[in-house]
Amino acid sequence: MIDVNQEYTREVDCEYKGEKYKVRDNGAILRMPREGKTKRPKDQIWTFGETISRGYAWFCGEAVHRIVAVAFLGEPPTKQHVVDHIDTNRQNNRPENLRWLTKLENILLNPITKAKIEYLCGSVEEFLDNPSQLSGHENEDANFAWMRAVSSDEARNTLISWEKLLNKSRMEIRSRENPIEEWIFGQNRGNQNEMNFIDDVEFAVNEDTKKVISEEDVVISSVLSSKVDEKVKERPISKTEFMSAALQICEREGWRYKKYYKADGWKADVFISKENQSVAISAFNSVSAFIKSMPKIGLGGVKWYGLILSPKKDDVSECPCFSLHRNENIMDVAIADNKVSLDSFIKKALDGKIEHITRANITAVDVLFEQIECYFCHEPHYIHYVRYLIDEKGKKWDLAYIDDCDLPDLRFGKEILEVVKSYIENHPEKGVVMGEVKKRYSRTMEQSYMSFGCPKCDGILGDFHLRDLEMRLIYETDEQKMDRIQLKRPFEVTVSEWVVKD
Numbered sequence: 001m002i003d004v005n006q007e008y009t010r011e012v013d014c015e016y017k018g019e020k021y022k023v024r025d026n027g028a029i030l031r032m033p034r035e036g037k038t039k040r041p042k043d044q045i046w047t048f049g050e051t052i053s054r055g056y057a058w059f060c061g062e063a064v065h066r067i068v069a070v071a072f073l074g075e076p077p078t079k080q081h082v083v084d085h086i087d088t089n090r091q092n093n094r095p096e097n098l099r100w101l102t103k104l105e106n107i108l109l110n111p112i113t114k115a116k117i118e119y120l121c122g123s124v125e126e127f128l129d130n131p132s133q134l135s136g137h138e139n140e141d142a143n144f145a146w147m148r149a150v151s152s153d154e155a156r157n158t159l160i161s162w163e164k165l166l167n168k169s170r171m172e173i174r175s176r177e178n179p180i181e182e183w184i185f186g187q188n189r190g191n192q193n194e195m196n197f198i199d200d201v202e203f204a205v206n207e208d209t210k211k212v213i214s215e216e217d218v219v220i221s222s223v224l225s226s227k228v229d230e231k232v233k234e235r236p237i238s239k240t241e242f243m244s245a246a247l248q249i250c251e252r253e254g255w256r257y258k259k260y261y262k263a264d265g266w267k268a269d270v271f272i273s274k275e276n277q278s279v280a281i282s283a284f285n286s287v288s289a290f291i292k293s294m295p296k297i298g299l300g301g302v303k304w305y306g307l308i309l310s311p312k313k314d315d316v317s318e319c320p321c322f323s324l325h326r327n328e329n330i331m332d333v334a335i336a337d338n339k340v341s342l343d344s345f346i347k348k349a350l351d352g353k354i355e356h357i358t359r360a361n362i363t364a365v366d367v368l369f370e371q372i373e374c375y376f377c378h379e380p381h382y383i384h385y386v387r388y389l390i391d392e393k394g395k396k397w398d399l400a401y402i403d404d405c406d407l408p409d410l411r412f413g414k415e416i417l418e419v420v421k422s423y424i425e426n427h428p429e430k431g432v433v434m435g436e437v438k439k440r441y442s443r444t445m446e447q448s449y450m451s452f453g454c455p456k457c458d459g460i461l462g463d464f465h466l467r468d469l470e471m472r473l474i475y476e477t478d479e480q481k482m483d484r485i486q487l488k489r490p491f492e493v494t495v496s497e498w499v500v501k502d
């Protein structure tokens, strides 16, 4: 287990949401006991966080990175500011890796969005100078819908901060300080990611089996992902093999192609045309090699994709680069959870059916009703837990990967309580009994807070128990037991996923 006391040079005091913390520049925090009150079990213990959810480290329901940001960077300039992990590793909570960004800045730093804007406007600066020049383009691409909301004031302010941001852009940091493979595949990420759990038993996901494992010692996602990497090791595909497969497909389909195509400012291993559509595809040995070619994307308006020949893990998130796998005599391209054959990948790419989604409009939720027993009178009753978000097209989004700052309160928010209540009333056959959700006083915590409670004796379901239960439900989700509930007021969330459209 990593010792949280090691490797820090500065320690500062800060106040966050009414609690006092000590925070170190290695990302460790310690919550102080409240004045005049007895020490709570989790007070005065140094920790990097006790659980990992949505990729972030959490301590008693608070995101650790926000506490570290407030301690070292000060309060957010506005309520609209979010914390950005500069190297994109959500568990690297060292202050130098954190910064406050507006949502617009955050969007503009996405390499795909940036490349598109550069293609359409010349540069991000030119876009910010006159945001209206993109009007009309919002409807071409669902990913550009955010532009409607960009006010000239916001654009002007962003223009001022933009150069500063670029000096420390995500890409540069990724390639300069962290080799890109480490960033993406989570290998050798260093000690700062190891979590010191203060509970005896914690839950973490084994990405391979999605089974809950409980260990007394440290459980870290990077260790788990490297285990997965070993299992998916396959003989790498050579560039020659890829080229010969791609050209064979072109010959068979009767598409025009050019090998090792060079255009003004960009190049591709194979440039394929079908009627008026064309697509450029290049193979790379690693994601870092792909990233180095990223600035050339979008030049000439050509759809441009990278295929990784020696994939370590499929998830490459926001970049138009996918891993190539052997599948007996053919090759498969992995796009998010899908695998498509190389020929159907090229076909889809030519037809513009490979799309990067950054916004999802959530219209329903998949809810688990979990039976629990009252701590006081042992009466069985239920709690609700929102596990997935469902967008208007019926696509299921795992809540564990959705950025928290976009979300309404899905536990005790007015809307969720309302729809859950009417769902239970309309489905008496399910036998779901729930106590009222309201503020109750907790003797352990010596404070009142919103809680689930017992329908018989009104006993509180304590916060610690609720969060432990929720952590378990994330990793032990019984997919059969879920209920889909429509929302009355849809909301938008930021996502990042490549999809293959039908």
Ligand SMILES: [Zn+2]
Pocket (backbone or CB within 6 Å): 374, 375, 376, 377, 378, 379, 454, 455, 456, 457, 458, 459
């Ligand atoms: Zn009870």
